[in-house]
Amino acid sequence: MADEDDRGDDREFEDMLRQLFGGSFDPSTIDPEQLEELKRMGVDPAMMQAAMRQLQETMRNTDESGIDWQAAKRAALHLANQSDRSVSSVQRGGFEQAFTLATLWLSESTTISELATAPETITRGAWVEATMPVWQELAEPVATSIADALTRAIGEQAPEEMRDMLQGAGRIMRAIGGSLFAGQLGHVVGELSKEVLSGGDVGIPVMPAGRAVILPLNAADFGRDLEIPQDQLDLYLATRELAHARLFRHAKWLRLHVIAQVTDFARGVEIDMGAIEDMASRFDPNAPDEFREAIENGALLPERTESQTAALARLENLLATIEGWVDVVTADATARIPSSDRIAEVVRRRRAVGGPGEHALGTLVGLELRPRRIREAAAMWRAVTDAVGIAGRDALWDYPDLMPTAEDIDDPAALIARMRAHAEGAPLRDEMDEAIDALLRDALGGGASGGGASSGEEPGEEPESPEGPRPV
Template sequence: MAGQLINWDLAAATAARLTPPGPALSAAEAREAVESLRRLADASVPHVHRITGLAVAEDLRDSQLLIVDRASWAKANAQGFEVMMAPVLAHLVEKKASELTPAAARVGGAITGAQLGAILAYLASRVLGQYEPFAALAPGSTVPPAGRLLLVAPNIVHVERELAVDPEDFRMWVCLHEQTHRVQFAAAPWLRGHMTEQIGKLSESLVGNVDSIMERAAAAAKSLRDRTGTSANLPSKGAILDLLRDPEERAAISHLTAVMSLLEGHANVVMDAVDASVVPSVRTIRQRFQARNENRGPIETFVRRFLGLEAKMRQYTDGQEFVRHVVDTVGMAGFNRVWESAEHLPTEEEIHDPAAWVARMGL
């Protein structure tokens, strides 16, 4: 019955139906974009190797590179979510066995699948690329053992046109960031299992406390409604974390936040380490891309906050500052100790105090 609680096929189909197709491209233009992205993705790897000093960047054949459209990205993410959520849903079925019937599970699964599809549709028109390591864990999966890197061609073309930047330069810039994620998981083959375990522990705890969390969420929502003169803004990260009173839940959220900050910040550092010899118009791209992120309308800002994307942007900044400080202090070789084991991952406190991580590592 666990597999019925979320209709994953419906989620992917809903996302494909709701997602706009992207910029108008002729067959020749689409073919050129795909060929260009594939070529530049390959060309970016030696630069990632040079900047990071990670030997695994010399050979990434255990994972897959795919140039995809928006619907394919949504389907791939539905598959990844299904793998991550399987233990949680099984735990939920066990906890709520007396309340769940097959018919109720199917109806609820359809509703949840459609809702997830709507979220994926929104994200599918905005994500430029993503390293997806989890779908390979699904039974019978044909995804290579280490996962797959997805580059979303329509979105990359859309942004490069919106910014009016050189397409080849922008595509190389994006590939540097995304290939770095691929290298991270290759350098730390334990990382996927570690993240899956942490997400599973957090989810099981949340499921175990779902009734009390829902009561606290309802009380928080009522408090917001009852306030006079309040805006439509969502609660801050702190307010949301106030719903999680279990120390283990809060610790798990903190740990996953630190890991994501590390991964995103490291990829940004690599992306920005190139100069005009690699990406001739890199300064222009950086300036216009940053300005684009700062000038969003109120509706998109609200949606991004609702989906947690604003927090993700803070992860880019916080993680980037952490990596730069460590590299400036002990060099890239010293920083690369972070990929050796889960014990070497920074805590959320260390993300904001890099010197503490350096001291803990004995560097």
């Protein structure tokens, strides 16, 4: 009977390590006394040593946060490669021709220069490989918050007799939440790889600056039921991707600006400690599915605060400004395509609705990547183009301070007036100028009384000069 109990303890401990810690266990975090305590459970020393070696090897893949981002990449590649195919010579040749023609057309619709590197056609797996560092950067703040919250909650909810064992194992507990989150991120990115058409398709710059790519397999799937000639669709997509890549290569500050706003938003996400503590109170090491499902459906992310809502609005305006410019430039460049208007509307609707992968990303980090003001932003860029020309419009991307604001989207006429005044020799005014003017108006207004007469003077009476009364 004792032997059966010991074997039961062996299996229980082995399952605990494998399922609870998900292969993310660092034996260095447990002191010898704790190891002796585990041995008194009847665990076979040989089995323990083998488990420790395996877990040590796995922990090498985790970074300082204790999150195994390599697991996320493996999960994403597994999904991407399930239905992936290599790019055929016919597909590659077709898009090479499309990119060549798109380059010529864009030279007529924008003054922003060509790319330094040739555009590419890539597979879903290659897209995952290229974009995973950005997804990790965007998701890391939320992953860290979940891991921290889970560590704190489980430590508080653990029975008294287990707290000594849990002391010094903080990295292990962080790895529970981190591993589950990394797995879900990998799933989301893998699903996205089946939806995205190009490098700039998700709105944020996930590809390195100046690199333009098309996923021919996804483009073919996208156009299958549209009743639009595939060559026209490919030419439109190639033009749009080149316009997007050109913009981020020209405005070198823009990529960092977008990424910073996204990560700032993600850092502001606070985990719902009530939900974490509730799940931790009934946590079953052998069944971590509840945590996994909570991460997947966004149950751990509470309602947005006012500051988060404001940050999201700023991000949406920024993305809409970028997408609006790309829309206008693409429309002008592809005017020769017979189905260009139909394709533009299909792309616009698809972008507004988003796909399953994008919605999953929204629940994972609380961020929707589809801005709602693209039509208004495109209308602003069209008005600016008509008023000051292509060169004047594109010059707004030369410096961050010149970039249109949300107020400019609402009132393009004011932006155009400022640009015309600048063209005529007046300095281009910005928010700092307006703020200084407001301060001066307040100062002058605060020091005046009685209809503008200074203190001690009768209304309507002119002040005397320092030398005395003025001669008549």
